Amino acid sequence: MNGYGLAEQYSGISNQRRGTKVMDSALIPNGVRRCSLDKFLVALAVVGAVLLWGVYAMLLCWFKGLNQTNMNDNYGFALWIWADLAVIALGGGAFFTGFLKYIIAKDELKNIINYAVLIGFICYSSALLILAIDIGQPLRGWFIFWHANVHSMLTEVAFCLSCYFMVLTIEYIPLILENRQIDRVPFFHHLSHNMHSTMAVFAATGAFLSFFHQGSLGGVAGVLFGRPFAYREGLFIWPWTFFLFTWSAAAYGPCFTLMVTRITEAISGKKLVKDNVVELLAKISGWMMTTYIIAKIIDTFYWANVTAPSKGFNLIDFYSNNGFYGIWILVLEIVLGGIVPAAILITDKGRKSPIARNTAFVLAVIGVSVNRWVMVLQVMAVPIMTFDTWALYFPSWQEVATTILPVAYGIMLIMISYRYLPIFPQEAELNPAD
Amino acid sequence: MKQEHGGVVTQKYGMVVDLDLCTGCGSCMVACMAENNVPFREDETDKLKSITWMRVYKLTNGKHYPETDICYLPRPCQHCEGSHGHSPCVSVCPATATDYDNQTGIVSQIYTRCFGCRYCMGACPYHARYFNWYDPIWPEGMERYLNPNVSPRMRGVVEKCSFCFHRYQAAKDKAHLDGQKEIDEDAYQTACTQACPAGAITFGDLDNPNHAVHELKKQPDTFRLLEKLGTNTKVYYVSSREWVRRAGDNYLKTEGLKKAVL
Numbered sequence: 001m002n003g004y005g006l007a008e009q010y011s012g013i014s015n016q017r018r019g020t021k022v023m024d025s026a027l028i029p030n031g032v033r034r035c036s037l038d039k040f041l042v043a044l045a046v047v048g049a050v051l052l053w054g055v056y057a058m059l060l061c062w063f064k065g066l067n068q069t070n071m072n073d074n075y076g077f078a079l080w081i082w083a084d085l086a087v088i089a090l091g092g093g094a095f096f097t098g099f100l101k102y103i104i105a106k107d108e109l110k111n112i113i114n115y116a117v118l119i120g121f122i123c124y125s126s127a128l129l130i131l132a133i134d135i136g137q138p139l140r141g142w143f144i145f146w147h148a149n150v151h152s153m154l155t156e157v158a159f160c161l162s163c164y165f166m167v168l169t170i171e172y173i174p175l176i177l178e179n180r181q182i183d184r185v186p187f188f189h190h191l192s193h194n195m196h197s198t199m200a201v202f203a204a205t206g207a208f209l210s211f212f213h214q215g216s217l218g219g220v221a222g223v224l225f226g227r228p229f230a231y232r233e234g235l236f237i238w239p240w241t242f243f244l245f246t247w248s249a250a251a252y253g254p255c256f257t258l259m260v261t262r263i264t265e266a267i268s269g270k271k272l273v274k275d276n277v278v279e280l281l282a283k284i285s286g287w288m289m290t291t292y293i294i295a296k297i298i299d300t301f302y303w304a305n306v307t308a309p310s311k312g313f314n315l316i317d318f319y320s321n322n323g324f325y326g327i328w329i330l331v332l333e334i335v336l337g338g339i340v341p342a343a344i345l346i347t348d349k350g351r352k353s354p355i356a357r358n359t360a361f362v363l364a365v366i367g368v369s370v371n372r373w374v375m376v377l378q379v380m381a382v383p384i385m386t387f388d389t390w391a392l393y394f395p396s397w398q399e400v401a402t403t404i405l406p407v408a409y410g411i412m413l414i415m416i417s418y419r420y421l422p423i424f425p426q427e428a429e430l431n432p433a434d
Numbered sequence: 435m436k437q438e439h440g441g442v443v444t445q446k447y448g449m450v451v452d453l454d455l456c457t458g459c460g461s462c463m464v465a466c467m468a469e470n471n472v473p474f475r476e477d478e479t480d481k482l483k484s485i486t487w488m489r490v491y492k493l494t495n496g497k498h499y500p501e502t503d504i505c506y507l508p509r510p511c512q513h514c515e516g517s518h519g520h521s522p523c524v525s526v527c528p529a530t531a532t533d534y535d536n537q538t539g540i541v542s543q544i545y546t547r548c549f550g551c552r553y554c555m556g557a558c559p560y561h562a563r564y565f566n567w568y569d570p571i572w573p574e575g576m577e578r579y580l581n582p583n584v585s586p587r588m589r590g591v592v593e594k595c596s597f598c599f600h601r602y603q604a605a606k607d608k609a610h611l612d613g614q615k616e617i618d619e620d621a622y623q624t625a626c627t628q629a630c631p632a633g634a635i636t637f638g639d640l641d642n643p644n645h646a647v648h649e650l651k652k653q654p655d656t657f658r659l660l661e662k663l664g665t666n667t668k669v670y671y672v673s674s675r676e677w678v679r680r681a682g683d684n685y686l687k688t689e690g691l692k693k694a695v696l
Contacts, residue, residue: 135550225664
């Protein structure tokens with residue numbers, strides 16, 4: 001059984017039954033309905049136009065250099081690094097859902113694991129693309145592997161990120177092979193079957209790699225002992241941010257998977273995943289978030305009262321005397337983006353209410369994104385020398401376009417995958433043909 | 435004292451800058467740019483994109499006339515030693531494009547290996563590292579005045595003060611040819627040191643008792659920038675004014691001024 005047996009029971013082509021046969025119906029999974037090819041192509045073209053805008057900006061950055069951005073010598077790390085950290089945290093749903101499904105044996109999650117993998121694949125490929133734009137000498141990008149400095153957190157990020165992207169690709173391939181026409185080829189059919197049967201190994205590898213690169217991304221900021229806003233003590237060579245980033249990616253990543261699932265349901269006008277599956281993942285995410293936010297509060301308390309004062313800073317120094325970063329951002333991250341969604345998702349009532357649940361997903365996504373923002377941009381903004389000043393920055397249109405580029409690419413890949421691949425095993429059952 | 439490191443005599447080059455002597459004339463900045471082929475653009479109004487290996491900051495005591503006071507503070511790369519060469523920027527570079535030289539105590543930058551990730555810039559609390567946002571283009575004819583001993587840098591890489599390392603290499607070669615084991619104090623001096631008309635900058639081997647900096651750094655009014663961070667810099671500053679010394683680091687309101695760690 002390859003996990004899509006249910007869909008196979010609906011061997012009739014629903015689009016044909018409804019008298020709305022589409023030109024590419026031979027490619028569409030059995031038993032599900034899709035919009036007309038024309039409508040699909042128009043939507044694809046609209047998103048494609050946004051993607052082309054991003055590609056144009058990307059080419060400008062590659063050919064003319066990073067002077068196309070509003071980064072400067074105070075802001076060597078800016079919007080792109082935040083986007084990298086954010087999409088990798090949000091893509092954490094892939095490794096954690098895989099871990100729960102294959103290692104902890106939460107079998108119900110087989111109904112959402114495909115989408116989690118697809119979203120993870122998009123997030124990680126986006127991160128790699130953004131990194132390729134962000135470096136000053138893109139043709140030397142391979143130096144990070146060739147001249148690797150084993151003491152650098154960024155080296156660990158590069159290695160683990162690349163390896164995990166390969167794992168995600170291996171996890172995504174069987175899904176592509178499930179396409180109706182590809183599956184008809186015996187070799188691909190058996191390849192897909194065999195890959196599915198060994199997927200637990202890749203899920204375990206993915207969880208292992210993710211632990212390190214999510215952590216290393218936290219370490220990128222945490223090891224900066226020249227930046228008191230970012231610096232944290234830790235365990236052996238790992239600052240506390242190492243563990244906090246891994247924990248938060250596992251906690252918040254599934255919320256992003258669930259949020260995107262809900263958006264897909266809203267756009268397609270169909271229920272795609274049963275509530276018990278959503279509620280299970282939401283419950284686990286909620287408890288993970290609860291434990292994370294407790295650890296985060298302890299970390300913040302220790303940093304504010306011990307670490308920062310030992311460097312000559314009071315907490316309020318990081319949140320005053322500038323036009324943007326106030327204490328509100330700490331409240332937004334920890335209270336609105338952490339405590340509130342966690343409180344909603346750990347209660348049965350909160351999980352069962354679609355409005356409360358979806359609100360929690362959105363708040364969680366905002367919360368983890370704000371955490372990554374402050375750990376990149378606020379780190380750069382805070383003055384350290386007493387005669388220095390706050391440095392605020394606003395991204396150029398090229399930076400914005402290249403950050404939207406992967407979003408457009410992700411939407412297109414989801415559109416194509418949803419149309420032609422059996423992403424949601426419960427779709428046919430939840431939306432029976434007329 | 436000089437130390438033996440792997441059988442080789444090592445130095446720890448550093449500076450002592452007397453802030454009471456500095457007039458803020460900027461000669462050190464100009465000399466540095468000329469010596470090290472530092473690129474510039476026609477429009478340098480955006481100082482956050484200007485490359486100034488040596489930058490002179492203007493500090494004020496924040497008081498009104500007649501108590502107002504100012505101080506100019508030249509800031510080259512501080513060549514942090516951190517803990518056992520674990521300087522903030524060296525340890526983070528993913529491609530080993532920057533290194534702490536145990537033989538000289540100088541933090542180097544390998545331009546041809548740097549791929550421009552700018553992590554080192556984020557790690558440096560002194561803003562001593564600069565990114566080449568633009569191609570280095572010299573006014574017509576000026577390329578003939580470039581220093582042949584210093585390679586110009588390309589767009590997309592990070593650069594910073596090297597304590598005029600090419601001068602160290604030349605002095606070392608000369609000492610070798612002259613049959614000397616040690617480099618004389620005068621044989622290796624940075625461009626900024628020589629250009630300072632007030633004699634505010636003194637450069638040499640901090641560990642060598644024959645070099646002036648060895649004693650100068652022990653003056654009672656000495657401090658280093660951001661010592662609390664543990665960067666363990668090799669640029670010492672001297673000022674008789676307490677507010678200037680206090681400006682060298684961040685202090686909690688209730689905290690007293692600390693003495694430099696030698």
